[in-house]
Structure formats: structure tokens, C-alpha cells
Amino acid sequence: MLRTKIVILLLLATSALRAQPAADGSDALHRWQAGVAVSAEAIARVGMDSCFRAEPVGDAVFARMLGKSYPKDCPVARCDLRYVRVLHYDWQGRVLTGELVCHRQIADDVVQVFRQLYRQKYPIGSVRLIDDFDADDERSMRANNTSCFCYRSVNGSQKLSKHARGLAVDINPLYNPCRRRTKNGRWRVEPATAVPYCDRTKTFRGKIDRQDLCYRLFTARGFTWGGNWRTLKDWQHFEK
Ligand SMILES: [Zn+2]
Numbered sequence: 001m002l003r004t005k006i007v008i009l010l011l012l013a014t015s016a017l018r019a020q021p022a023a024d025g026s027d028a029l030h031r032w033q034a035g036v037a038v039s040a041e042a043i044a045r046v047g048m049d050s051c052f053r054a055e056p057v058g059d060a061v062f063a064r065m066l067g068k069s070y071p072k073d074c075p076v077a078r079c080d081l082r083y084v085r086v087l088h089y090d091w092q093g094r095v096l097t098g099e100l101v102c103h104r105q106i107a108d109d110v111v112q113v114f115r116q117l118y119r120q121k122y123p124i125g126s127v128r129l130i131d132d133f134d135a136d137d138e139r140s141m142r143a144n145n146t147s148c149f150c151y152r153s154v155n156g157s158q159k160l161s162k163h164a165r166g167l168a169v170d171i172n173p174l175y176n177p178c179r180r181r182t183k184n185g186r187w188r189v190e191p192a193t194a195v196p197y198c199d200r201t202k203t204f205r206g207k208i209d210r211q212d213l214c215y216r217l218f219t220a221r222g223f224t225w226g227g228n229w230r231t232l233k234d235w236q237h238f239e240k
Helices: 001-020 028-033 042-047 059-066 104-119 137-142 192-197 215-221
Strands: 055-057 081-089 095-103 166-171 178-180 188-191 237-239
Touching: 028 042, 055 104, 055 237, 081 104, 095 104, 104 215, 137 192, 188 192, 215 237
Parallel strands: none
Antiparallel strands: 055 081, 081 095, 166 237, 178 188
């Protein structure tokens, strides 16, 4: 009886140990769970190439997307999309795991740009799939979340966005909002909480302008910046 009790206690203790995530983030690196702080030692163990890579969209990722960023009748072939792993610095200087889904045509660009941003310690708040925000662009932007693929039309119109094919990336969208004039002549800002960041004459951390590293890296690879558009300003947006 006593032996049985000891065995049960040991089993409970080992399962509790297993449930405890490693403090250095190595579990998140192995399973590639996004948004987790990871140590330099844990990164060195898995290797940098494993932290910056594009791969086919696996079943687990696809299950997260289905019915959200990837509607049931989505005309974009799953095999044309790539799941991209990245590391990035956040506003506190921690290194976090990140993830994006993009079109295979820009997958290499995305990997290389994020690798350069990481090397130069460029701060990005969060890089998680928009599906974690129920594919609600406003919610993702308010959370300052960087993202790419989402099958949707341009907000306020019928036209398909470049995000619908995974050919556009939005970086730090709270600090780099999208501003357009509505039919009644008013400004519409997305996300709505980003009004303080619409004054682009101000200097603030994370602001994308033509001197910014994101701007230089993306445009060097042939991307267009939404901040250069005339009628609509989309400071977060790079598309190819
Ligand atoms: Zn965009």
C-alpha cells in the first residue's frame, strides 16, 4: 500500500515538473510557441537558422487559422502560404519568439528582414498570428501586434487587401497607424486608439519614417511603403 502511495506521489511530482515551462524559454523554442521570452543560451542551443525560417503551414498552425484569417472558402491555396519563425526584441529589450504567415513569394524577404531587425535590436512589441486576436485587425493593431496574412478586404471597401494573399506586413501598428479621409471629410484612424501617433513630426520610439530601419530593409527588397501613399497614409504597411 505504502509503495503504491510512493509511486503515485512520484508520478504526480514528475508530471508537475513537466508542466513547468523552462525559465530560459527552451520549451517555446522547441515547440515554437510565439510571444515567449528566450535566453541567449537557449537560442544558441537550437541555432539561429532554426529561429529564422519559413516552412509549409503545418496542421496545428492551419487549425488555428481556419475560420479566422483563413475562411472556409478562402481562394488562396494553403500550399502557397508559409509559416515564418522569427525572433525579435521587445520594448523592454527582451528577446521574444515570433511568428507570421505570408505568401511563399515573400517568405525569404520576411525571414531576411526580420533577421536584420533582430541583429540591430529593432524593437517590435509582438509578432503573433492575427488568429490569436480572432483575425480582428483592430484588436491586433491595438495590441501593437505585427502581422501579415489575413484574408480580408481593405477596411471600409470591397477591394481585397494585399494581406489577403499574404503579400503585406504591418509593423508596430499602434505606433504606425493607418489614416484616411472618410466620405464626410473626417479622418479615420486605425486602430482608433492610435490618434496620438498620427503627428509624424513628433519623434517617438518605433516611428517608421524614411530613415527607419524597417523602411530601408523592406524598400531595398522592392516593397512599397504605405507611408508614401498620398491620399491614405498607412505607416505600418509594407507590400510587394
Ligand atoms: Zn497593412
